[in-house]
Amino acid sequence: MALLFFGNVTLAQTAKTKSAKEYRAFPKGSGSDIAGFDLPEGFKEVTKTDDNKYDYAIAIPEGSFEIRxxxxxxxxxxxxSLYIERGKTLAKELAGDNMFYIKDIPPTSLSDYNADAGKVYFMSLPDSPTTNHYKYALLTVLQKNRKGIIMAVCITNDRGPDMFKNIYRAKSCIKFKDEQ
Incomplete structure (x- = not known):
């Protein structure tokens, strides 16, 4: 879903999101209570490291594109409103000394994820083993009132059309569970 915003804005008129029935519990950690997940076609699960910086990750096996x-x-x-501070903190951590760009996610896109608010951050990454030496990141932070925060970081070496094609492939893989 970091995902998701730029791909969503560009292609929102042509894509339908999955119904809530098609989502399963988020695969790892405490997020299973608030988020549904559907592994996108062409992606595989990435083995989690011990650094505890993310709950789950997926990647395209043949490419250099990963979502955490x-x-x-x-x-x-x-x-x-804690999502604002959490997003800025993670963006600063990822970007290091590099600048990053912030944009609000419009309500029409938020509804695709059952979210109430959200922001997206785009940045160049410093060369680091933490990010597997990827060059660019798109961070999406979604918030659902009294439910929690979903953060998704797309990392890649390509900031051109392939990046946005990959984001589009995964744009509907996660969302907040419907109210019950």
Whole structure:
């Protein structure tokens, strides 16, 4: 879903998102209570490292494109606007000394993910083993009132059309579960 915003804006009129019935529980960690997940065609699960920086990751086996997910369930006493600070913190951590660009996600796109608010960040990455030496990142941060935060980081070496094709392939793989 970092995903998801740029691909969503570009191709929103032609794509349908999956119905809630097609999503299964998020595969790892505490996010299973708030997020549904559907592994996109052509992606495979990435083995998690011990650094605990993300809950789950997927990648395109033949390409240099990876998506890392972090789910933060809402805790009592925290503001729903915490997603803004969490997004900025992760963007600064990823970008290092590099600048990053921030954009609000429009309500029409938020509804595809059952989200109430969200931001997207685009940045160049410093050369680092933490990001497997990828060059670019697109971070999407989604927030659902009283549910939590979904963060998805798309990392790649290509910021051209292939990056956006890959984002489009995965754009509907995760969303907040429907209210029950």
């Amino acid at each position: 997910f972090k789910i933060n369930p809402h805790t009592e006493g925290t503001s729903d």
